[in-house]
Amino acid sequence: MPKLLAVPNIDKFAHLISEQRKICKPIEGEEEQKDVIVIKESKKDMMKEYERAALRLDKAKLVLRRLIDVQKAKARASKDDPLELRSPVTKDALVAEVARQLCVNIAPENLHLPVPLATLGEYEVPLRLPRSIPLPEGKLNWTLKVKIRSR
Template sequence: MAHTQCGKKILRQIIKDGSSLCSTNSITQPLLYSGHGIRYRRLEVILTTSIEKLGKAGETVKVAPGYFRNHLMPKMLAVPNIEKFAYLVREQRKIYQTKEVEEVKVAPKTEEDKMKEYQTAATRLDNALLVLRRFITTGNDLHEPVAKDELVSEVARQLCIRIEPENLHLPSPLSTLGEFEVPLRLPKSIPLPEGKVQSTLNVKIRRK
């Protein structure tokens, strides 16, 4: 009988202690941790590096304590979400972060667009004047003749138009001062300038 009464007293005391635990802050009660399951707690951390399926650098995310302790923290992939660490991460990102480049999708050019570009380039070539300067020897003879490759590079430099050597009909280099009309060999699909039977590149060689 005495044992029964003693057991009842112990049971009442446990119930009383349990009710008092429920009224206090659960964070300070280890007993409630075991009741609720400490493994389900999540920690707020600040990522220092972008991690796939977790977040980008600088973001605050919630992770399991074990994942932070065993993986993120040893590799410095994340820091606890407290003010001093948040301040350091913000300042580091201002200095070291690379500017995100906005992805610009360029629509593929159609044949019509390409033809318009070719026509515009052909018109510019026909209306432009390519000027080169050269030293002379005697009379109007150039010290160094102007070859086809140099004309191609000068067209790219002065007119910002890219042509190939085969687009120029220049049987022999230009060897004297003066103005020249160098015939252009362009695709037949590009219409000729109005009033002309052939597209030409105007070249002027001046004394240096």
């Protein structure tokens, strides 16, 4: 409102708006360009984006907070036994959390998780990414670090 880019819908501003339209009216014969040009991304740009996403996945640590099963926690034999979760963490839950926390969209097929994660702790979930994405120095494969904590 200070720059009069937006004004209240009152009659006293109607005159002001009509005057501004007269001033900003395009000159006749000179048409405004209404076509939108879509620039397609090249394969190099796409590969660079994939590499950045893969590096972000490899360097980040995904932290999930889940409820534990209290009855099984009381019945465990020793303090060294891991606490079990009420509901295990599946591939779909990991994909959703990666999109939410790390802003990277991955497909469930890209995660190698044969069995859902059922206990608290830290895990390294292998990623299945295309071979065309180069691995960082000293790495044998892509991994996603996941830490599951209790609430």
